[in-house]
Amino acid sequence: MPDIILHHYDLSPFFEKIRLALGYKGLAWTSVVVDAVPPRPALDALTGGYRRVPVLQMGADICCHTEVIFRALERVEPTPTLYPAGEGIAKALSLGWNRATWKPAIGVLVTHIGEHLPEEYLRDRKEHYLGYDISRDAMAPMLPAHLQQMSAQIDWLASMLRQNGDDLTGPALGAADLTCHHSIRLLRANAGAEAIDAQLHIAPEVVAWMDRIAAIGHGTKTDMTPGDAVALAKAATPADPGLGDNDPSGLSLRTTVSVTPNDNARVPVTGTLVGADAQEVVIAVENAEAGKLHVHFPRAGFDTLAADTTARTAA
Template identity: 35%
Template sequence: MTTASPIILHHFEKSPFSEKVRVVFGLKNIEWTSVLISRIMPRPDLMPLTGGYRRTPVMQVGADIYCDTQCIIRELERRFPEPTLFPNGYEGLASATAMWTDRSLFQNTVNLVFGSLADQVPQDLIADREKLRGAKFDVPAMTAAIPQMRDQFRAHVQWIEAQLADGRTWMSGDKASLCDVNAYMNIWYVRAHLPNADEMLAEFGNTRTWEARLRAVGHGRSSEISASAALDIAAGARPQTAELSDPNDPNGRKPGDRVEVMPDDYGKIKVSGEIVALSSQHIAIRSRDPRSGEVVVHFPRAGFLVLPA
């Protein structure tokens, strides 16, 4: 399937959440455009697109902007339905695994990685992550907690190993699914940063074979443009999101309502706008900036707060 506007991913190479989307590009053999951004703020050409949302990655299709990997991957599945990320009726469970992999397992992995790197962590990265978290990014405390983090990481990986124990190729059976993509992100992150990753994964033979299989998938077919060029693409486009109501919205929200949307865990920057479309799983709001013009910014519902403006 082709699109009138390119699929643009704003990301940085060592971002584990970006790796998740890059693997989806590989599984679906998608042609996409890469915009490499700084791993710390400021990102002056990206903020006009997102209304201030600053977590990585962000996907852009013309003047439609998709935030959070839940939302990005759902949109990629809609645009490129084959091969599906939800084989054999796994849509609910595969989507729900993100609440495990992106929160509990990821926090465990972050503490393990940064605690192990210790004084190698740049001060500007620490300062940036403290702003992102709204709390102290305490590397010495992470270092002190390494024994506990190793215990917990091992417990998480054992769940992956158990799922693969019957010799299946993928966590959902004989076809790769979002379950695999979500779980792989954290294994990739440890492998990318810790020289003792082989030792940590030594007892998990099925997981290591599965990890190698996912790594071999690759990242699809990409080309690169600048952040300013991507901003120009948005400014020259019009959002393609159709108005969509949700008659079952438990709070009676509807298109045209002004709201503020933000994550409920960290990076709690409110993005303001008028609702264009909403459902149980997504909300899209209209935002305006002098540099980008009118854009529609898309968010998931799980893990996000929607507040009256």
């Protein structure tokens, strides 16, 4: 098995989701810490320019986005599975949860710790990533709405736990649990568990579930520099994606395509299609720094278009 290398920074809540999955599967992994604010030249060389973290690297295979990272981990170590109730319920719940709770969670967070966020970070998020201001002053007027949104979503989690037992979708812990846990953990870890539980009216079932997930731990970690990770990719050969020529929209292998997130940071990554199915797309990217790479993206939440279509759309 190639080394599992995770590119991340500590403040990232999505990083927690992956660390817990590694701990749950009992996997050893290597940590590469990147700056919380770009430029990140080593990571750009590996991803072809995808803006977000975490990113998982296995040799010359690069997985962008936590849902495609989960899929890769599942291939490497199938047990215990991250999809005990099937992939569909886990992924649908995760996508809905992330999109509905990310902004309200940040809105609540900055009212507690906003004074500690550096100007440079706030400016980058406003001008280059989100397109809006997440400083405490800018978010404060929306606090009642953000609290309402978080409470409504967390109440759904409580109802799932009452229905299904210890884990959201039953019959065991899975990807949906790790996804929904990480945003609540972000708030409890930074603003204090008691304060957040009271402010969001978090039910005892949810608190007990949070504690069970935190006890999983993060597996065994060693450290690596970004430069060494790029050198390792360059020395490696990308794996056969094993997905075949199964793009449901009819894109053929060897087509030049662009893959673009359809929420934040809509920066396209361009490469040659080397594998596709309804859940994942793999493109070949090559550059002087990192050599030949296979970069993996999910389908849901990303638009994969033939490069000539992208040009027409942009025109």
